[in-house]
Amino acid sequence: MFLLHQKPSPLYTSEHIFDFWNISVKWFKRILIAIFSLTLLGIGTIVAAYYYVLPDLPDVNSLKTVKLQTPLRIYSDDGLLISQFGExxxxxxxxxxxxxxxxxxxxxxxxxxxxxxxxxxxxxxxxxxxxxxxxxxxxxxxxxxxxxxxxxxxxxxxxxxxxxxxxxxxxxxxxxxxxxxxxxxxxxxxxxxxxxxxxxxxxxxxxxxxxxxxxxxxxxxxxxxxxxxxxxxxxxxxxxxxxxxxxxxxxxxxxxxxxxxxxxxxxxNAPITARYHGAEIDLYAPYISEMAREYMVNKYGEEEAYTNGYNVYTTISSDLQLKAQSALRDNVFAYDQRHGYRGPIAELWTDAPMSTSDIITNLKSTSSVQGIMPAAVLAIEEQQATVMNARGEEITLEWNGLKWARKFITDRHQGTPPKKAEDILAVGQKVWIRNNGEYWQLSQIPQVSSATVSLEPSDGAIRTLVGGFSFTQSQYNRVTQAKRQLGSNIKPFIYSAALEKDYTLATLINNAPINKPDTRQGTAWRPKNSPDIYGGPTRLRMGLAQSVNVMSVRAMRHIGLDNTIDKLVEFGFDPNDLPRNESVALGSPSVTPLQVVTAFNVFTNGGYLVEPYFIKQVTDSYDNVIEEANPLLACTPSENDNNGTDDNLSDTELTSNSDANDPFAAMAAEFASSQQAEVNQANDTTAQSSAISQCGDENSRYAPRIITEQTAFLISEALKSVIWGGGNWSKGTGWNGTAWRASRLIKRHDIAGKTGTTNESRDTWFSGFNPTLTSTFWVGFDDHSRRLGRTSWVADGPENQISGAEAGAKTAGPGWNDFMNQALKGTEEKTTIPPKGIISARIDLATGLLTRKTDHTTSFEYFVEGTEPTEYATEETIDDDIFIENPTDDLFQ
Incomplete structure (x- = not known):
């Protein structure tokens, strides 16, 4: 009962509340202390961490000047992307x-x-x-x-x-x-x-x-x-x-x-449209891009060249480069086809045909080359065939695309022309095909090689360069690396030395067999004409235009072997490549196409040896210019001509500050004279500046003159005869130069050139120019022992077909003709203006002497003033026996 009447205890007494408060305050203090301690610890940790890592922290200010790794880019002169290098x-x-x-x-x-x-x-x-x-x-x-x-x-x-x-x-x-x-x-x-x-x-x-x-x-x-x-x-x-x-x-x-x-x-809801886009190459020119890449790596090192974002602007003209590539490719195809068809790649089936999927898989395993792609022969009819390409498309090869394929036997022999498609192909064969721009045709990968290069006459800028038929097949750059025998391409240089000694274009040289051999090679060397025909005393112009061998040898004998080699070295040829015997007169030296075009460029620009170059400018990733070309310039004759007194100035002499050799003063005087101004050439700086502006500026470098302007003009005129010939066809006195095919295609009179063929047609050349462009083409096999051979004429062959022995005019010439025709199309024909010191006189074509006649037996000829004949031709004819070997018989004047 006591328990029932006891009062319950209160839940929270004042003592309890007080105790709870004390506990709460105590824990709050502890929490505050903990938080403060943790904060101090955190701050301390952060400070400690900072000082711990501080020595390893880089300077972030470097980000202000950071260089992002960007690839090396190669461009054409007109800004088209040629190639890109870098990971x-x-x-x-x-x-x-x-x-x-x-x-x-x-x-x-x-x-x-x-x-x-x-x-x-x-x-x-x-x-x-x-x-x-x-x-x-x-x-x-x-x-x-x-x-x-x-x-x-x-x-x-x-x-x-x-x-x-x-x-x-x-x-x-x-x-x-x-x-x-x-x-x-x-x-x-x-x-x-x-x-x-x-x-x-x-x-x-x-x-x-x-x-x-x-x-x-x-x-x-x-x-x-x-x-x-x-x-x-x-x-x-x-x-x-x-x-x-x-x-x-x-x-x-x-x-x-x-x-x-x-x-x-x-x-x-938009679809996924992403796909891989490679570098947007605007101009495929792999040989020049490889030259630029190699230059940059050699100069800056591989890592810097590939990662610093350099932009290399070459001197290549995209328009001319495409035309050069097309001309070379078409010319190689033409040579390859006229020598015959070498057969299929493989036999895919003989009895049971392969499935379409298996055919496609097999074809995809074979890469295309320069537009030549693999295909499988599905069906053959009378004069056509159906083939399938790697995309599974069926293509019909009409007879126009098949009839060329007579059997290849050797480089000198071909089989009989086919009459039906089954004479060429069989179902199940794996073959090459290509589209030639007009129709699909049977094809094959050419085995012959070729190269071409073109220069800007005034400063040597390389405007086109094609080092071979296919870069994917061979990265060997034949323009700069292949040394091949020059053949008759050497003759203009021989004759230029003869002109500078005492010959003229009217000089008669004995076109007769040489009976006095050169024994420097250890054997009796007796050069012969090709063909082995001799015409007696012949004018130098005609001898060069028709590439008469014995005349070139006699001209070299007149100059002297040592003087000839010295002159060739002046033209830029390596003395180590020049044999010291008379074979040099017929082109036995082995040189590169780049050396050849550089030497021919001397005739184009009036006598100056400019150095070829291919890099115009290099910029960094921010387009700051870090390199800029400063090429040797070929000054115009009116600025640098001093009546021959400064013809052999070296580059060092041209930059001399001495009064006696000041080229700026000399140019100023000549410029002022041409303008009939009264200028003091020693003191008038205004006139000097005017002259310099016509040929570069104060920072320009000037090319050495290696032949006179007059000699360059005379050789150029003679090289026009290589293309246009001479005489009067209606009167029976007309004659062709070795490159007469060019006149039929290009049809302009400001072009000049020279063919070149070596013994047994292992190397063929055509080098030539007009006032705006100098170009050379070479065709041959990479295997020096292999001859280019010959082809037989085909009754139903292509228009203007080429047959007979391969030679410079037939093998390399068509490529040059095609390129120059396209390169000069739409440009104005340049009028030839004889330089100061050149006169013309009417001569008798038979004797080279002056004449008062005006009929077809005469013609005007150019001479350096003072070298023209002084005698007049008479009615008498020359009765000398031209076959008597006598030093005095080598020259007829």
Whole structure:
């Protein structure tokens, strides 16, 4: 009962409340102390960490001058991309060039508070910490764009606490050193985005073949989603996963209200259009691009050349280069076809035909070469065949594309012309075909080689260069590396030395067998004409135009062997390549096509030896010029001619400041004289400046003159006769030069050239020029022992078919003719103006003497003033026995 009437105890008494308060205050103090201690510990830890990593922290100010790794690019003179070298593709961009929506896509995906934080994002760090505590996994989600820049430029990607600590401190330092725009620009240019693309500019090119401003919203979102997983989310390798990533980026943009719902819906339904786009090559010129690459690597080292973003602007004209490549290719095809068909690549089947899929698989295993592609013969009719290419397309080869294919027996013999398609092909054969621009035809990969190069006459700029038929087959550059016997291409240089001694174009040289041999080679060397025909005393002009061998040898004997070699060295030939015997007069030296075109260029530009060059300018990735060509210039005759007194000035002498050798004063005097101005050539600096402006400037370099302007003119006129011949055809006195085919195609009189053929037709040449371009073509086999051979005439052959022995006029000449015809098309024919000191006089064609007649037995001829004949021809004829070997018989005047 007592228990029933006892009062219950209160739940909380004042004593309890007091005790609870004391406990709470005590714990609160402890918590405050703990928080303060942890804060101090955190600060201490951060300070300690900072000083710990400080020695390893790089100077972030280097980012202000950072050089992004960009590839080496080679361009033509007119700015077309020829080639690109380097492992990383990068197109550096400026912040203001990036579309706003692309910036939004990147920030919404990678760092939405980028423009708000100071390099690190506390909210992101807390989120990453929670993930670490709850899952035990390290996350990089806390990294801001600034931290990613720090990691990308200065740190590795390993997931360690010390790397993360360095990353944070570097990000803080970067934010102080650079603006937000500068940081974001580095990020956009630096990020790896797959397929060797670094930076958004390169990604736009690689995946879409576009510049940044041309990208659509879905394409921008695709690129913005790549930095975190450039391989896994690659739209080429993994299009479905890439689409998922793209759409997530678009959802972030919608969430951040940077796009509308309508834009979002349209973008997420857009198809994946990405595909690989290689470097956008505008001009395929692999031999010149390889020369430029080699130059840059040799000068700057491989790593710097490939990564510093150099732009190399060559002297190549894209228009002329394409024409040179086409002319060489067509000429090689023509030679190859007239020598016959060498048969199929292989037999794919004989009885049971292969399935279409197996045929395609087999054909795809064989690479095309210069437009020549593999095909399988499916069916044969009377005079046509049906073939299948590697795309599974069926193509009909009509008779025009088959009838050329008479059987190849040797380089000198071909089989009889085919009458039916079955004479050539069989079903199941694997063959080559190509489209020649008019129709499909049976083809084959040529075995013969060729090269061509062209120069700008005034300064030696290489305007075209083709080092072979196919760079993919052979990277051997025959223009610069192949030394081949020169043949009759050497004769203009021999005759130029003779003219500078005492010969004229009217000089008679004995075109007769040489009975006095040259024994310097250890055997009796007796040169013969080709063909072995002799015409007696012949004028020098005609002898050069018709490439008469014995006349060239006699001219060299008149000059002297040592003097001849000295003159050839002046033309730029290596003395080590010049044999010291009389065979040099017929072209036994082995030289490169580049040396040949350089020497011929002397005749084009009036007597100056300019150095060929192919790099016009080199710029860095910011388009600052770091190299610029300063070529030797061929000054015009009116500026540099001093009546022959300065003809042999060297480059050093031309830059001398001495009064006696001041070229500027000399040019000024000549310029003033031509303008009939009263100028004091020693003191009038105004006149000097006027003259210099006509031939470069104060910093220009001047080419040495190696022959007189008059000699260059006379040889050029004689080389026109190589093409146009002479005489009067209606009167029976007309004659052809060796390159008469050029006159039929080009039909202009400002072209000149010279054929060249070596013994047994192992090398063939044609070198020539007009006042604006000098060019040489070579054709031969890389195997020096193999002859170019001959072909027999075909009754139903092509128009203007070539038959007989291969030679410079037939083998190399057509390529030159085709190129020059295309190169000069639409340009004005240049009128020839004889230089000062040249006169013309009417001569008797038989004797080379002056004449008062005006009929077909006479003609005007050019002479250097003072060298013209002084005697007149009489009615008497020359009765001397031209076959008597006597030194005095070699020259008839």
């Amino acid at each position: 990383k593709r990068r197109v550096p961009i400026e912040y203001q060039d990036v579309p706003e929506q692309l910036i939004n896509a990147v920030l919404d995906t990678e760092d939405a508070r980028f423009f708000e934080h100071k390099g690190i994002d506390p909210i992101g760090i807390v989120r990453a910490a929670i993930i670490l505590v709850t899952t035990g996994k390290k996350s990089q989600g806390a990294s801001t764009i600034t931290q990613q820049v720090a990691r990308g430029f200065f740190l590795s990607r390993e997931k360690t606490y010390i790397r993360k600590t360095k990353e944070i401190f570097l990000a803080l330092k970067i934010e102080k050193a650079l603006s937000k725009e500068e940081i974001l620009t580095l990020y956009l240019n630096r990020s790896f985005l797959g397929n060797r693309a670094y930076g958004v500019g390169a990604a736009a090119q690689v995946y879409y073949g576009k510049d940044l401003e041309q990208l659509s919203l879905p394409e921008m979102a695709m690129i913005a989603g790549l930095p975190q997983a450039p391989s896994a989310a690659n739209p080429i390798r993994n299009p479905e996963r890439a689409k998922t990533r793209r759409n997530w980026v678009l959802s972030r943009m919608l969430e951040k209200r940077n796009i509308t719902e309508a834009q979002y819906q349209e973008a997420i």
